[in-house]
Amino acid sequence: MREIWALATKDLRLLVRDKGGLFFTFFFPILYAVFFGTIFASMSGGGGSGTKIIVIDEDRSEASASFAASLEAESQFIVTPMEDRAAAQEIVRKGGQTAFVVIPEGFGDASIFQGEPMELVLGVDPSKAAEAGLIQGLVTAKAYERLQDLFLDPDIARDMAQDSIASIDDSDLNPAQKLIFKTFLNSLDTFLVQAPEAGVFGGDDAADSEGDGGPAFNPVSIQSVELVGDEGPSPYAIAFPQGIIWGIMGCAAGFGISLVTERNRGTLTRLRTAPMGRSRVLLGKGLACFLTTVGVSTVLLVLLTAVFGVTPSSVPLLLVAVLSVAVCFVGIMMLLSTLGRTEAAAGGIGWAAMIVMAMLGGGMMPLAFMKGWMITLSHLSPVKWSILAMEGAIWRDFGPADMLLPCLVLMTVGIAGFVVGSKMFDWTEH
Amino acid sequence: MITLDTISKRFGSITAVDGLSLAIEPGEVFGLLGPNGAGKSTTIAMTVGLLSPDSGTVRIDGGDPVDAAVRASLGVAPQSLAIYDEMTARENLVFFGSIYGLDGATRTRRADELLELVGLTDRARDRVKGFSGGMKRRVNLACALVHDPRVVLLDEPTAGVDPQSRHAIFEIVRELQDQGRTIVYTTHYMEEAQKLCSRVGVIDKGNLLALDSVDGLICEHGGESVVRIERAEGEERVQTAEPLAVLQRAAREREHDGRAGRSARSGDSLSESHRPEPQGLSGTSPERALGREQRHSRACARGS
Numbered sequence: 001m002r003e004i005w006a007l008a009t010k011d012l013r014l015l016v017r018d019k020g021g022l023f024f025t026f027f028f029p030i031l032y033a034v035f036f037g038t039i040f041a042s043m044s045g046g047g048g049s050g051t052k053i054i055v056i057d058e059d060r061s062e063a064s065a066s067f068a069a070s071l072e073a074e075s076q077f078i079v080t081p082m083e084d085r086a087a088a089q090e091i092v093r094k095g096g097q098t099a100f101v102v103i104p105e106g107f108g109d110a111s112i113f114q115g116e117p118m119e120l121v122l123g124v125d126p127s128k129a130a131e132a133g134l135i136q137g138l139v140t141a142k143a144y145e146r147l148q149d150l151f152l153d154p155d156i157a158r159d160m161a162q163d164s165i166a167s168i169d170d171s172d173l174n175p176a177q178k179l180i181f182k183t184f185l186n187s188l189d190t191f192l193v194q195a196p197e198a199g200v201f202g203g204d205d206a207a208d209s210e211g212d213g214g215p216a217f218n219p220v221s222i223q224s225v226e227l228v229g230d231e232g233p234s235p236y237a238i239a240f241p242q243g244i245i246w247g248i249m250g251c252a253a254g255f256g257i258s259l260v261t262e263r264n265r266g267t268l269t270r271l272r273t274a275p276m277g278r279s280r281v282l283l284g285k286g287l288a289c290f291l292t293t294v295g296v297s298t299v300l301l302v303l304l305t306a307v308f309g310v311t312p313s314s315v316p317l318l319l320v321a322v323l324s325v326a327v328c329f330v331g332i333m334m335l336l337s338t339l340g341r342t343e344a345a346a347g348g349i350g351w352a353a354m355i356v357m358a359m360l361g362g363g364m365m366p367l368a369f370m371k372g373w374m375i376t377l378s379h380l381s382p383v384k385w386s387i388l389a390m391e392g393a394i395w396r397d398f399g400p401a402d403m404l405l406p407c408l409v410l411m412t413v414g415i416a417g418f419v420v421g422s423k424m425f426d427w428t429e430h
Numbered sequence: 431m432i433t434l435d436t437i438s439k440r441f442g443s444i445t446a447v448d449g450l451s452l453a454i455e456p457g458e459v460f461g462l463l464g465p466n467g468a469g470k471s472t473t474i475a476m477t478v479g480l481l482s483p484d485s486g487t488v489r490i491d492g493g494d495p496v497d498a499a500v501r502a503s504l505g506v507a508p509q510s511l512a513i514y515d516e517m518t519a520r521e522n523l524v525f526f527g528s529i530y531g532l533d534g535a536t537r538t539r540r541a542d543e544l545l546e547l548v549g550l551t552d553r554a555r556d557r558v559k560g561f562s563g564g565m566k567r568r569v570n571l572a573c574a575l576v577h578d579p580r581v582v583l584l585d586e587p588t589a590g591v592d593p594q595s596r597h598a599i600f601e602i603v604r605e606l607q608d609q610g611r612t613i614v615y616t617t618h619y620m621e622e623a624q625k626l627c628s629r630v631g632v633i634d635k636g637n638l639l640a641l642d643s644v645d646g647l648i649c650e651h652g653g654e655s656v657v658r659i660e661r662a663e664g665e666e667r668v669q670t671a672e673p674l675a676v677l678q679r680a681a682r683e684r685e686h687d688g689r690a691g692r693s694a695r696s697g698d699s700l701s702e703s704h705r706p707e708p709q710g711l712s713g714t715s716p717e718r719a720l721g722r723e724q725r726h727s728r729a730c731a732r733g734s
Contacts, residue, residue, distance in 0.1 A: 007529065265510060
């Protein structure tokens with residue numbers, strides 16, 4: 001163990017003396033996290049396609065089914081129908097889907113003439129700030145389309161008007177107000193009888209025509225559900241895990257290249273003449289990479305807590321996440337070191353691989369902007385699982401069971417990568 | 431004792447070492463002489479267990495060099511500078527001491543001793559990247575000695591160094607020899623082998639062409655040197671056992687002719703045209719020596 005420790009400390013010393021490497025390992029991720037955290041903080045919307053949402057129809061009425069169908073017909077949504085609101089909320093909280101829309105009981109009975117807006121419940125993954133505004137906008141638009149349908153269908157509108165007239169007597173309105181509303185609704189009822197005969201609702205043009213605007217009223221009410229805490233996570237809590245992953249990718253690339261450098265310069269040969277196995281030499285390199293990735297994570301997480309006031313939801317689980325991510329990228333480092341014969345080749349190929357992993361894993365752009373098959377491919381990216389594990393422990397309120405899958409994936413990738421990388425490294429040496 | 435028993439190594443279609451056998455005695459300085467690509471480094475790699483021979487065996491004091499205990503007794507200075515540029519000379523030594531399991535106090539003591547041995551005590555705390563090629567070579571050599579090995583393998587330790595460092599390395603090798611260490615020294619300079627080695631194996635294309643002391647090799651295969659002098663009237667070849675004396679005599683003649691020419695006709699180029707042009711010592715340069723060894727070997731093979 002002493003020899004492995006000596007090898008690791010040697011590599012850490014070399015890292016500290018490489019100013020460029022040190023910058024990209026420790027300071028670049030901080031810049032990344034602060035930069036994107038600030039952007040997310042001021043972000044008010046975004047755009048995308050193929051956003052995955054869950055729709056829960058609790059009303060089970062003709063109207064709610066029609067509204068759910070309209071959401072499914074929207075090209076920018078990929079809708080998964082569910083029945084259990086709590087289960088849907090959990091899925092979104094854990095990052096499985098971007099949002100959920102609940103069509104609550106009573107949706108079909110809402111009467112706008114009695115001041116009862118169509119109510120909807122919306123929950124959006126807090127890390128998908130770019131999509132949140134878009135989703136709310138699209139859901140609202142679909143609700144207004146529903147409203148438009150009501151007005152354009154005189155039978156439905158008459159039913160609503162007559163229901164409202166019947167309920168006026170039981171309302172808390174004073175006599176003067178009751179008279180005014182009855183007069184208005186009776187006039188509306190008469191209008192709804194005569195208007196179709198006069199061809200007022202005659203064609204599509206009517207639906208497209210714009211009115212002069214009416215009195216301000218809100219016929220659609222969308223209640224937002226905070227999935228995490230009262231105010232949702234800090235934008236820095238969302239940005240920092242991505243920054244950490246970028247720093248860790250820099251570590252993995254750097255140590256992978258250093259292994260190629262050692263092989264080409266002959267220091268690896270010298271190390272292998274020492275009375276320790278080849279595996280110990282590689283373990284020493286792996287330990288140095290592991291310690292550096294843990295160091296990067298620790299520095300950024302301390303900064304996140306001390307400067308930006310974000311308290312992780314679970315420190316023990318965060319520790320598990322950090323260690324799992326570190327193991328994963330040690331394995332990736334070993335694989336990268338076998339991809340090039342020269343430092344330049346290893347560096348180029350290594351960073352290309354990292355960028356692809358980051359792109360697929362949502363480390364560069366929101367997954368919502370990707371095609372469906374790319375979103376499916378993102379499950380293969382360790383970046384996705386790394387971010388999920390970190391977010392789970394920082395603000396997604398993951399429990400141990402929730403952390404199991406991402407951490408298991410990361411550990412498996414890490415161990416398999418190290419074993420395969422070691423074999424390939426041995427093979428390339430010969 | 432180092433024993434190589436008919437070891438062979440192929441890389442694809444290339445035979446790097448072809449049935450090489452050697453026995454190197456304890457305390458001996460053994461030279462492995464050959465041109466670039468002769469198979470010297472491959473032989474060293476198999477000797478220290480970095481490469482497995484395709485056939486044949488390697489034994490060091492009866493043990494397999496793959497064994498940790500055997501490796502602990504070996505010190506290797508590879509041909510490439512296997513040190514860390516961003517670390518100081520002392521840090522390099524301490525690091526290589528640590529991977530051999532030396533404790534802190536021993537590492538520090540050995541680092542001090544070796545810095546003294548290679549003449550770099552005053553540069554101990556400087557990063558190696560600022561060192562000259564010769565100084566780096568000395569650090570490279572010191573790193574091979576930090577764990578006090580019984581057997582030291584030096585793979586072309588003077589490649590690309592200045593005369594001062596080269597001399598310093600010679601002195602270090604002699605001191606190691608005085609300490610009773612077994613040394614395997616690869617080089618393609620006959621002069622180095624002649625100065626340092628008690629025995630020399632001449633290797634080319636993976637074959638051992640000759641094995642003897644340097645004097646024995648020159649006596650048996652080299653014969654007398656041939657000095658070729660170019661004059662205006664033609665080339666003169668002199669076969670001699672004392673080539674330096676012939677060269678000095680030719681230089682004196684040139685000097686004498688030059689003075690005579692200037693006193694007769696100042697600026698007359700005729701005197702210059704009579705200047706003897708010593709071209710070198712045929713038979714003492716390593717390439718010519720090796721070529722001769724090869725020819726001799728073939729002649730022996732044909733004779734047998």
